[in-house]
Amino acid sequence: MLIFDADDTLWENNVVFERVIDEFLDWMTLPGLDRAGVRAVLDGIEAANAVTLGYGSKVFLHSLGECVARLRGRAATDEETARISGWAAAFDRDHVELILGVAETLAELARRHDLLLLTKGDTEEQRRKVANSALAGYFRGVHIVAEKNTATYEELTRSYDLEPSSAWMIGNSPKSDILPARSAGLNAVFIPHDHTWVLEHDELDATDEKVLRLSAFGELLRHF
Incomplete structure (x- = not known):
């Protein structure tokens, strides 16, 4: 997953x-x-x-x-x-700007794996962005939560009866995507973004072999 x-x-x-x-x-x-x-x-x-x-x-x-x-x-x-x-x-826009390579990469990954979307924030606002992205069809489930912490990832793995060690969380935020996912036993893929919100910054363990670091979204196809 x-x-x-x-x-x-x-x-x-x-x-x-x-x-x-x-x-x-x-x-x-x-x-x-x-x-x-x-x-x-x-x-x-x-x-x-x-x-x-x-x-x-x-x-x-x-x-x-x-x-x-x-x-x-x-x-x-x-x-x-x-x-x-x-x-x-x-912020009141009827479209979102997809990051380079996202649409074609998700299309290929969806043929190989089950995909989930996990995002935090205002429910109405996030739903609108998901709808405007035209990406929802690639995901088995879309989850909008108030916070992304260890408990969030543990609940998600229980909901889908996942083995945490066989699941991967993919994101740009050390604070919300990588560290809590690792705390819950999941693997993680860190794809940095130049404009990640300052409050989402945190230190990652450079020796953690369960965190894959990529420079671009399209590189996921070489690993999954």
């Missing part, structure tokens, strides 16, 4: 957030507070809100508003709130 992450593994995602953040940093930079300082405040707010509110563009926009309030020392004005709300359009 091959289990795939979605955002920034199958299609571009975080680059959209980063474009908005670039505009936000330009707006919020103040005398005595450079872009790095603003970003550090925002990262801290996002980390806290991910625990209590989850993931997705709505939580992200909420975090921007909270960041404005913290940096300004007051509640965001109506004008500031409207400016933040305007960025919602960046």
Whole structure:
């Protein structure tokens, strides 16, 4: 069984957030507070809100508003709130940009193996992206969860009566895809993405022989 992450593994995602953040940093930079300082405040707010509110563009926009309030020392004005709300359009798209090689690689892998999709975030938002990707037909099951931790992978293997050591989790996030999958006994394939969200970064064990490291999605065909 091959289990795939979605955002920034199958299609571009975080680059959209980063474009908005670039505009936000330009707006919020103040005398005595450079872009790095603003970003550090925002990262801290996002980390806290991910625990209590989850993931997705709505939580992200909420975090921007909270960041404005913290940096300004007051509640965001109506004008500031409207400016933040305007960025919602960046995420309200009727298509996704597939990463190079994804469609043809999945088509071939689906002929050889059972495939699952495992993604976290806002259910409605993730369902829309899956539908717009036109990839759902390659997967035996599509699972949208609030968090991807060890318990998530253990539950998935139980649901499909899988032997963990014969399953592979494939993704770009050390924090959500690789480390918890390995903790649950699965093998993993790490395909780095240049724009992986900073909160998804973590250290991987370079000596772990159960983690296959690839540089491009299409390389999966050489191994599976």
